[in-house]
Amino acid sequence: MRINKNLASINIYREYSKNLIKQGSSLERVSSGIKINNSKEDPNAMAQSERFRMQIRGLQMAGNNAQDGVSMLQTAEGSLDGITSMLQRVRELVVQAGGTTTDLDKEVIQKEITQMLSGVDDMANNNEFNGVKLLNVGDATGATGVATGAIGMVTGVISGEKIVIPTYNLTASGLKLRDGTTDKVDVVNVDTAVCLGLVDTALDAIMGARSKFGALENRFQSSSDSTTEISDKIQSAESGIRDTDLATELMEYSKYNLLVEAGTAMMVQSNQLPQNALKILENVRSR
Incomplete structure (x- = not known):
């Protein structure tokens, strides 16, 4: 029996301190819902969990990009639908001008055609999504309906995973319906057959752009669904490592x-x- 050093009490206190620390760690896990609150508890699991989290956040942002791509293409589709309607009206007017019309009648028809072509310009120039334009990019030097450029949107977490959206110049000038401020579709001074050919070529270009955008919209939606599913699977795996x-x-x-x-x-x-x-x-x- 010793008075100077109470070895029994010291030994008990040592074990008490260990259990108190473990109790605090257990309480922290219960209150936070996280099994690994710092790297010293399980360095390997912590590193794996952080890699999972990095991938999850990347996938979530890629999914947002894909949804933005769908929205941007839907915005462009709305303008393309309006341009199609205007060009269909221009074609009707050209056909009408080729009927039993006087010169005065043709002048009246041409005024409406000019307004329709200005409406095409307005649709193409004013269409944008968050400042990004798809329908009035480039110049009018290329072939009608040919893409003038492209916008790449990241849709995955691996380098190179992106979807490329073509841009067009679908203004009246880009569609070869206007040369500067002069209408090339001029039923007063140009043969009706020539005017019809110009309008039909422009309509083909619009249909080509709409088909391309529609296919890309489906691709973006599929990419978004796939990204969300992968993100959910990885979150489940990360939960098994990190959650309490x-x-x-x-x-x-x-x-x-x-x-x-x-x-x-x-x-x-x-x-x-x-x-x-x-x-x-x-x-x-x-x-």
Whole structure:
């Protein structure tokens, strides 16, 4: 029996301190819902979890890009539908001008054609999505309906995973229906057959652009669905590594809670040992 150093109490306190730390860690896992709160608990699992999280966030942003691509193409489709309607009206007017019409009638028809072509310009020039334009990019030097450029949108987390959207010049000038401010579709001064050929070529160009955008819209939607599904699978895997199993952790917390309480009780008992030694000394002195 020693008075200077209470080894029994020291040993009990050491184990008590260990259990108290474990109890605190268990409580942190329960309260946060996260099994690995810092890298020292499981360095390998922490690294794997962070890689998963990096991939998940990348996939989520790629999914947003794909949805933006769908929205942008839908915006362009709205303008292309309007341009198609205007060119269909221009074609009707050209056919009408080729009938039993006077020169005065043709002049009136031409005024409406000019307004329709200006409407085509307005549709192409004013169509944009978040500042990005698809229908009035480039110049009118290329063949009618040929893409003048492209916009690449990232749709995955691996380098090179992107969808390329072509851009067009579908203004009246780009469609070869106008040369500067002069209408090439001029039923007053140009043969009706020539005018019809110009309008039909322009309509073919519009249909080609609409078909391309429609196919890309389906591709973007498919990419978005696939990205979301992959992201969900990876989140499930990351959850298995990082998230707390509350049932198991609550049992661990209860175990360490009992050990801490037992340690506290035992320290009270062990701290009485020096007092017992003093009582023995008092008995010796009284004799």
